[in-house]
Amino acid sequence: MGTQADWAERERRLARVRAAMADAGLDALVVAGKGHWWTGRGYLRYFTDFHLWGHDGLLCIPRDDEPFMTLSSYAVAERIARRGWVADVQGDVYHTPRLVEMMRARGITRGTVGIAGYRFILSVGNFDVLRDALPDVRFVDADELVDRIRAVKSPLEIQQICELWSLSKAAMERFVEVLEPGRTQRELAAEASRVALAGGARDILVFIGESPDDLDPPRDVPLRCDDVVRYHMEICGESGHWSEITVNLAFRPPTDLELRLMESELRAMAVLTAQAKPGSRLSELALAFEDVMRQDGWTVGAPTTHFDFHGQGLDTIERPWHAAEPPWGQSQDWPLEAGMVFSYHPRRRVTPAAAWGTGINEDILISPAGAERFGAGWDHRWRVPG
Numbered sequence: 001m002g003t004q005a006d007w008a009e010r011e012r013r014l015a016r017v018r019a020a021m022a023d024a025g026l027d028a029l030v031v032a033g034k035g036h037w038w039t040g041r042g043y044l045r046y047f048t049d050f051h052l053w054g055h056d057g058l059l060c061i062p063r064d065d066e067p068f069m070t071l072s073s074y075a076v077a078e079r080i081a082r083r084g085w086v087a088d089v090q091g092d093v094y095h096t097p098r099l100v101e102m103m104r105a106r107g108i109t110r111g112t113v114g115i116a117g118y119r120f121i122l123s124v125g126n127f128d129v130l131r132d133a134l135p136d137v138r139f140v141d142a143d144e145l146v147d148r149i150r151a152v153k154s155p156l157e158i159q160q161i162c163e164l165w166s167l168s169k170a171a172m173e174r175f176v177e178v179l180e181p182g183r184t185q186r187e188l189a190a191e192a193s194r195v196a197l198a199g200g201a202r203d204i205l206v207f208i209g210e211s212p213d214d215l216d217p218p219r220d221v222p223l224r225c226d227d228v229v230r231y232h233m234e235i236c237g238e239s240g241h242w243s244e245i246t247v248n249l250a251f252r253p254p255t256d257l258e259l260r261l262m263e264s265e266l267r268a269m270a271v272l273t274a275q276a277k278p279g280s281r282l283s284e285l286a287l288a289f290e291d292v293m294r295q296d297g298w299t300v301g302a303p304t305t306h307f308d309f310h311g312q313g314l315d316t317i318e319r320p321w322h323a324a325e326p327p328w329g330q331s332q333d334w335p336l337e338a339g340m341v342f343s344y345h346p347r348r349r350v351t352p353a354a355a356w357g358t359g360i361n362e363d364i365l366i367s368p369a370g371a372e373r374f375g376a377g378w379d380h381r382w383r384v385p386g
Contacts, residue, residue, distance in 0.1 A: 002163045002200060002238050005049045009156050010085045013046060013149075014061070020145050021063055021114065028108050029142055030099070030130070031059040032117030037203055037236070040121045042314030044069075045240045046150055050080045051202055058099045058126075059086065060108070068102050070095035096126040100133040109134055114142025147319040151311050152339040157241065158365060161313075161341060164237035165363065165374040167199040168245045172233060176247060179385060181225040185218035192233065200238030205316075207232040212356050225251045225385075230359050234316055242316040244343050244361040245375065250382045257354035260296075262381055265358045268292035269344070273364060276336060276371035282309050282322035283333045289346045290324075301349030308346035312363060316343075324348075340366040341374075 021029055033044030035054035044052050047059055047067065055076055059069035067086045071077040074091030081089040092098035103109070115122060115130075118141040131139060153161070175192040189206045196204055209215035209230050210223065223229060232246045254262075268289045275288055286308045290300050303324035311318035320332035344362040360380045364371040 003156065003159050005156060005160075005239070007085075009154060010047075010049065012154060014067070016149050017047075017061060017146065018063060020149060021061075024114065024142070024145055025112055026114045026140075026142065026145075027063055027111035028103075029061045029114045029116060029146075030139075031061065031146065032115065032122040032126075033057045033059065034121055037205070038317055039315045040117065042150070042240065042318065043117055043121065043146065045314045048080055048083060048085045049240075050083045050085070051240055052076070053202075056095060058095055058122075060099060060103060062106060062108060065106060068106070070098045070102065096129040097133070100130065103134065108137070110136040112138045112140060114140050114145060116142045116146035119143050144319075147311075148334070150313060150318060151320065151334075151341075152337050153313060153341050153365075154339070157239075157313065158339070158341075160237070160239035161241050161243070161363070161365075161374060164235065164239065164241055164243050165245075167196060167201065167237060168233065168235050168243040169375065169378055170199070171195040171201075171235065172231070172245050172247050175231050176249065176383065176385075179223070179225075179229065179249065182222050184220055184222050186220050188223070188231075189218040192231075196233070196235050201235050202238065202240065203236040205234040227251060228356050230356075232359070232361065236316070240314045242312055242314075243363055243374070244312070244316075244345070245378065246359045246361045246380075248356070248359055248380075248382050250384050253384075254382045255355060257352060258356050258382070261298075261350070261354045262358050264293055264296040264298060265346075265360055266380065267296070268346070269360065269362065272344075272346075273371035273373065276364065276366055278336055278338050278366065278368060280336050281333050282320060282331075282336070285309065286322060286324055286346065290348060293348060293350060298348075298350040299352075301351070304347065304349065306345075306347045307343075309342045309344055312341050312343045336366045338366055338368050342366070342371075344371075 034040035035052040041052050055073045057071040061067045068088040072095045077089045077091030171192045174195045178191045185208050207215045229249045234244050272285050310321035320334045322331045363374040
């Protein structure tokens with residue numbers, strides 16, 4: 001069993017959010033959550049330490065009282081309450097009207113209340129219910145307030161992510177170990193996923209491809225093993241945190257362009273990890289990546305909507321994120337802080353074009369000395385089986 005979040009961690013998180021609420025003049029905070037893989041589940045897990053596999057929920061954190069919440073499943077609401085981080089949890093298919101009742105019972109009927117999940121999670125209909133039922137409350141967008149808090153991981157979270165990366169590398173090495181021509185994509189993915197699940201993984205997203213334009217969920221087809229096999233896993237571990245990892249296996253000698261591109265991107269990674277210190281910005285790192293590519297003789301094409309970096313934690317995609325083409329995705333160019341965790345995968349269209357790009361994915365921690373790779377020891381270079 002990995003490192004578990006404890007009551008001290010719960011109190012630390014509540015103290016941080018309440019300090020931010022006081023600074024913002026909030027009397028209470030409503031946190032919206034969904035049992036969704038990509039974004040939304042982490043909002044509720046951060047404050048409950050419960051892995052929500054489905055359903056919608058609303059958590060209310062008063063400035064000076066215990067949190068309470070509703071969930072659109074009676075059975076799961078009971079499970080969350082038994083976990084103990086939030087003891088007062090009520091289940092109701094109509095969870096928003098139920099939350100209004102609970103807010104009224106605690107006197108939260110006026111003042112300013114923030115909503116985290118305002119932009120991407122809470123539905124328009126449920127917002128209307130809150131606004132109409134509590135006309136003396138001024139509801140405001142609190143997405144950035146909570147996102148900035150979650151972006152900086154605690155020492156306990158960092159330890160949990162380190163443990164997840166050990167598991168992720170073991171799962172990926174299992175894929176490499178059992179890979180052989182004729183075995184199906186699904187058989188091989190199952191071998192790697194078995195390692196992840198045995199280590200406590202909650203969710204697993206897998207992509208596999210044997211041509212540059214083919215990267216899809218595993219199919220029931222045998223591997224050809226005559227060009228390149230690219231295998232990518234995103235794993236949600238026991239703690240709820242996510243990792244991203246990729247391996248490239250070349251069944252023929254990589255071309256000179258492919259080798260050259262790999263070395264350029266690895267050099268860019270080294271430059272960026274040295275520059276990614278508190279106070280620097282994601283846009284600066286993106287420009288540094290392009291500078292290295294140009295120094296190495298590549299012609300860099302137009303900006304793209306691909307995320308160069310995105311925050312990662314209890315949701316696989318968290319803010320801040322950054323893409324080179326503004327303002328796609330409402331990219332945030334927040335100053336980096338020690339404790340931030342990012343998924344690193346900058347991409348550029350470059351010429352001359354190699355048949356295969358690098359597929360580099362790495363998770364990094366911002367520390368006072370620069371970025372630290374969670375995948376330390378993981379070699380992104382082309383692997384030649386056998």
